[in-house]
Amino acid sequence: MGAAYRVASELALQPEVDYPNSPFFLGPEAPCRFEAEVFNCVVRGEIPKQIDGTYYRCMPDHLWAPLYDDDVFINGDGAIDAVRIKDGHADFKQKFVRTERFTIERAARRAVFGKYRNRYTDDIRVKHKIHSTANTHVIYFEKQLLALKEDSLPYAMNPDTLETKGVYDFHGQYTSPTFTAHPKIDPHTGELITMGYEAKGDMTTDVAYFLFDKTGKKLEECWINTPYVGMMHDMAATDKWIVFILTPLAGVPLDLLKQGHKHFAWDENKPLTFGILPRRDAKPQDVKWFHYKNAFYGHSGNAFDGEDGCVYLDSPLTYMNKFWFFPPIGEDMHRAKSAQRPMRDPVSHYVRWKFDPNATDLYVEPEELVNVNGEMPKVDPRYETKPYNFVFLAMTDPEAEEAPAGGIYNAIAKCNINDGTYEYWSAGINIALHEVAFVPRFPEAPEADGYLISVVNRHDKLLTDIVILDTADMAKGPVAIIELPFRLRNGIHGSWVDQEDLPGEDFVKP
Structure with missing residues (x-):
């Protein structure tokens, strides 16, 4: 030494x-x-x-x-x-x-x-x-x-200088203290669809839904209540409906929070829950709650209205607590059984949920679309809120003999949701891949025809690259690699x- x-x-x-x-x-x-x-x-x-x-x-x-x-x-x-x-x-x-x-x-x-x-x-x-x-x-x-x-x-920022402008409250029109991490911007109207949960304070069941036009003018505001307090990290939207997703990462009792407990704890007795609410002219009594068994929901792929009047939502579904650092109350985060891979069910797959606004049976079962262990779904943004055919996923290489470094994703897949097939590029076991961005090849290009951009953390040399893939030949790998002279951490x-x-x-x- x-x-x-x-x-x-x-x-x-x-x-x-x-x-x-x-x-x-x-x-x-x-x-x-x-x-x-x-x-x-x-x-x-x-x-x-x-x-x-x-x-x-x-x-x-x-x-x-x-x-x-x-x-x-x-x-x-x-x-x-x-x-x-x-x-x-x-x-x-x-x-x-x-x-x-x-x-x-x-x-x-x-x-x-x-x-x-x-x-x-x-x-x-x-x-x-x-x-x-x-x-x-x-x-x-x-x-x-x-x-x-x-x-x-x-917080608003200048897109060129990255200077912070300050807290943004939609010109004084936003009345909740909380705001989702995943608002939806309708590519066809420019409208921003958003919500805030725990909107009346820690461990409250209040959710505030908002719709703004492309200039930031408020069009809708509706306050509802959830069946229980839990993480609502993502949401979804169609032309006619909003979908709220309540994951059984439940809020802990307020007295435990005051004692210094983590905000969330996995609750094996609570179901994965979905609420649908009309996108326009919504009233609190209009919300309808559906439920599934205990499972983890991270991010929405896409949602759309069916010709049958039902609401369809596509997403990865995981049969373990992917946020293992929020274990059940009283359990150690490194040993909790809820974070262990299931023995029989798949770890994760890409599924479709169907919600009938007129249903009386509010239990729902998902339909598998693609059998992959993946997350961070991304669709061609031109098809958001509409029927579509392809989704991109960060995934675990299904043919790798070793798990990727740190248990995170090391491959990117282009998946056909109609027949369950997919093609992918694997970066290897010492690489961490992240969520992709999609850029169409040209404005009128066919769906999912274009380029993917993703940040790649090179654990083998502690540096970071940005890769560009051509969706016409995923397996070929990057057509370009942008090298950074330093290491970045995992992004979200x-x-x-x-x-x-x-x-x-x-x-x-x-």
Whole structure:
């Protein structure tokens, strides 16, 4: 061992950056803690000239060691990545969202906010401040980015400079303190469909639904109540209906929250639950709740209205608690049986749910569409809210003898939902692949014909790439690889924005 390394290993870290000895904070997931700008990234291969726009991505990154060693990665500060692609070249920016939490902790040079969604563990001086880390998703609406975290309102950002503009409340029209991580923007009308859960405070069953037109004018607001308190990470929308998804990651009793418990705990006695509500002229009494058995729902693929008057929702379905870090009350997150792979059922598959607004039997069974162990579904956005034929999934390579690094996904699949077939590209066992963005080959291209963009974490060399795949030949692998000279952590969600929709400012202005 070299002298310099030996000395460094013997010196204690300063407390504010002494991170827990946990997989959430070690190795490829060690905090990055930087902002960056790379002009003219190194590119291997050739970026198709048709790709003209920006891929935005959200990454949780703890700037400071958490106050509690059992805190989770989804409590990290939100860093927004932007990859501007034009004329076969790529430029990169990363900047933290200047949330109220970010600015307070930066001034203090340490963490003062407590556990994920538990204000009772905060420093008493900040418990009533805005809790958002703005770290889960980033979308484009009203010529600005909205960085999202479902416990608070969005933060608006400049799409070129990534400067934070401030909290966005739809010009004073949004009346809930919470906002979903997955609002839907109807590509056919430009309307934004959204909701907030626990909308009257911690562990309340209140949900607020909103519809805004493309200029940000409020068209609908309706408050409903759920059968129980639980995580409602995603939602879905059709032309006529809204679908709410209530996952049995149940909110813990308020007295446990006040004692410092994590906000959610898997409840094996609660069903996966769905609510449908008319998209327009909705009234609280119009909501209808359907239920399935105990299972995990992460993200929606697509939803549409059937000619039979029923509502159809397609999604991955998982038969274990994928958010293992929220175990049942009283159980250890590393040993809980609820997070173990099932012995008989598939771990996960892509399924279709059917909800009949006139049904009297409210139990629903899903129909399998594609037998793959995958998540982070993405459809051609031109077909959102409409019948469609293809979905893209991040998945586990079904032919790999070894699991991917860290138990995350290492392949990307293009799936035909009509016959269950799929083709995919596998990146190998030391690679972590993430959610994709889809770019059509040209505006009138057939469905799912175009390019996929995904961030790839190279665990083998602790660096990060951005890959571009041609959907016409998935198995061939990337047609271009954009290399970054540093490592990024696992991200969560992101959005592609065409250049013609951006405000036209200079992304690479000196």
